[in-house]
Amino acid sequence: MQTIQTITELNKWVREVKNSGQTIGLVPTMGFLHEGHLSLVEKAKQENDKVVMSIFVNPAQFGPNEDFDRYPRDLERDERLAAAAGTDIIFAPSVEEMYPRDSQISISAGAQAEVLCGAKRPGHFDGVLKVVTKLFHLTQADRAYFGQKDAQQLAIIESLVADYNFPLSIRRGETVREADGLAKSSRNVYLSEKERAEAPHLNKALRLGKQLLLEGKDPLPEMAAYLDENVSGKIDYIELHDYPTLTKNIMDEAILALAVQFEKARLIDNIIINLKGN
Amino acid sequence: MQTIQTITELNKWVREVKNSGQTIGLVPTMGFLHEGHLSLVEKAKQENDKVVMSIFVNPAQFGPNEDFDRYPRDLERDERLAAAAGTDIIFAPSVEEMYPRDSQISISAGAQAEVLCGAKRPGHFDGVLKVVTKLFHLTQADRAYFGQKDAQQLAIIESLVADYNFPLSIRRGETVREADGLAKSSRNVYLSEKERAEAPHLNKALRLGKQLLLEGKDPLPEMAAYLDENVSGKIDYIELHDYPTLTKNIMDEAILALAVQFEKARLIDNIIINLKGN
Missing domain, CATH: 3.40.50.620 (HUPs)
Structure with missing residues (x-):
């Protein structure tokens, strides 16, 4: 090389x-x-x-x-x-x-x-x-x-x-993850030990949101409550959009995405949800 | 083909x-x-x-x-x-x-x-x-x-x-011209007979401007006066800039350019002037 x-x-x-x-x-x-x-x-x-x-x-x-x-x-x-x-x-x-x-x-x-x-x-x-x-x-x-x-x-x-x-x-x-679900990111090295232990909750919140969405519920309030309880970082956003148009007009696929600001690292993660096959 | x-x-x-x-x-x-x-x-x-x-x-x-x-x-x-x-x-x-x-x-x-x-x-x-x-x-x-x-x-x-x-x-x-100096353009077909007869004055004004510029004079006022006298169309602009940056900071090459609005046709023409070799 x-x-x-x-x-x-x-x-x-x-x-x-x-x-x-x-x-x-x-x-x-x-x-x-x-x-x-x-x-x-x-x-x-x-x-x-x-x-x-x-x-x-x-x-x-x-x-x-x-x-x-x-x-x-x-x-x-x-x-x-x-x-x-x-x-x-x-x-x-x-x-x-x-x-x-x-x-x-x-x-x-x-x-x-x-x-x-x-x-x-x-x-x-x-x-x-x-x-x-x-x-x-x-x-x-x-x-x-x-x-x-x-x-x-x-x-x-x-x-x-x-x-x-x-x-x-x-x-x-596809997003590659650690065994505990944390999305791999160059910025993960910025996390303190405590933050690293909390960080898998981002992916857990997304999986919770997906379940709620497929049950026909608004996933955002429960996801916010879950993150507030489980991570010390500040929620930057939790949003739901059509994918890949990113409009509010959700068709076949939706994206649930979030960003959390920790002390030195801002982490993002998302989940794409196929609504057509369900 | x-x-x-x-x-x-x-x-x-x-x-x-x-x-x-x-x-x-x-x-x-x-x-x-x-x-x-x-x-x-x-x-x-x-x-x-x-x-x-x-x-x-x-x-x-x-x-x-x-x-x-x-x-x-x-x-x-x-x-x-x-x-x-x-x-x-x-x-x-x-x-x-x-x-x-x-x-x-x-x-x-x-x-x-x-x-x-x-x-x-x-x-x-x-x-x-x-x-x-x-x-x-x-x-x-x-x-x-x-x-x-x-x-x-x-x-x-x-x-x-x-x-x-x-x-x-x-x-x-390079710009291709009619024998009388008018720059070839698809829009020339819009010209009336009278306008077509006047149109070569655009190129003449540019050549006059070039001469004035090389003599160290501001070419724009005399070019405007020349066009006012010789064409029925309305001057849209006559400008002098550096080329190709099109800033006022003229270095090696300048562009003198003009646009004239005739009844149905808006014609443009320009001349690039090498200032370094002169």
Whole structure:
């Protein structure tokens, strides 16, 4: 496995792969890898000849009071894990390489970014769209892999690709969890011991909510009460929407999603509920 | 030459061309072809294995009171001209094919769209960015060709490609003119006989302005006086900017540009002035 840091080198590699008629799978990450990322690599390996993982802590998707500076980074560890999972290339550019000048042209998420994390993190999804558009073009990937844990991000990127006919497919990866149900996240390292012990209650609250929803009840009040009782963190939101449109007009699939702010970590989790088969 | 109307058929053609290792040049047009368009096809043929011309009167770039409905269209004539110039494929989709649903995600031009035509036609360049982004992705072109007559459009599209690392090069084509200096334009058919006789004064005003600028004078007042005297149309703007940044901070190249509103036609023209070599 090779780590590439410049666009020039990446272009060269992409040209060679494309000229030989091979396909490319892209796994975009911000590094500090966990099993969620590695499960996406595995899926990408099954479906493509080559797998590129990008590792880039993207300043454009962090707000001014968010954790850009202290976001965990460990490229050497990431390289070991990515190589073991079968990644062919890591693309780990500097901020200057990705953003050599201010952009003239902007890309904005629409109504899908007005709920859930988008309502709490203004500009976050615009920053995501900026970096993924660049990465899609730079890697000329045939398929790009995103985890369902960031379900709103996934839905918005699916809209980007559909609205602008990007020549690639977005592939969804299921959320990978610890044995106790906590969704794997690079930010879990921020949790205190006490918070880590409480954190599985996020997933439990979602499973409780799913049950209530399938019984035809409004799940949100009981979920809020459950979390208030079981976690010391502050509920940022608990919401129910159609998926992937993220409107209130729930059709075949719904998303129940929540965010909890702990001392140093803001954790999110969600559950997609198929309402058609039930 | 083949005319393709659906994305599915275009995808198939693009895949075949790309799989055979050939390059694609794209000439995006709104049809009603003139020698300006055909000179772009010629340039594209020299630099690529295959040439796609898109013909699509893009509603997204017309304002509510503009000429979308009466914009001149003649696909049969266009097919004859495009074929004679050596076009391989015309892509002429319907509006429904290009815009099957409202977009969730929007692309916006920045400060470069706040002057010249952008100031007079709000949203125009956002509509241009929308359609060219789709066309770049759909055709997977290696090079795309735009005429210098739409100099602001060209500058904004160059920013799009640079800001988002599109894997294609933008190639500039020089403005093609009638013998009397009038820039070729699909909208010239709107001119009355009297207006057609006056129209070459637009280019004359620009050449006068260039001379004044190179003499170190402010060209704008004399250009306005010249046009007032020689054309019945109303001056929409006469402006001087840096090119291609379109800021007031003029460096190596300047653009003198103007728009004149005649009875049924709004004509634009410009001249790029190299200040470094002088």
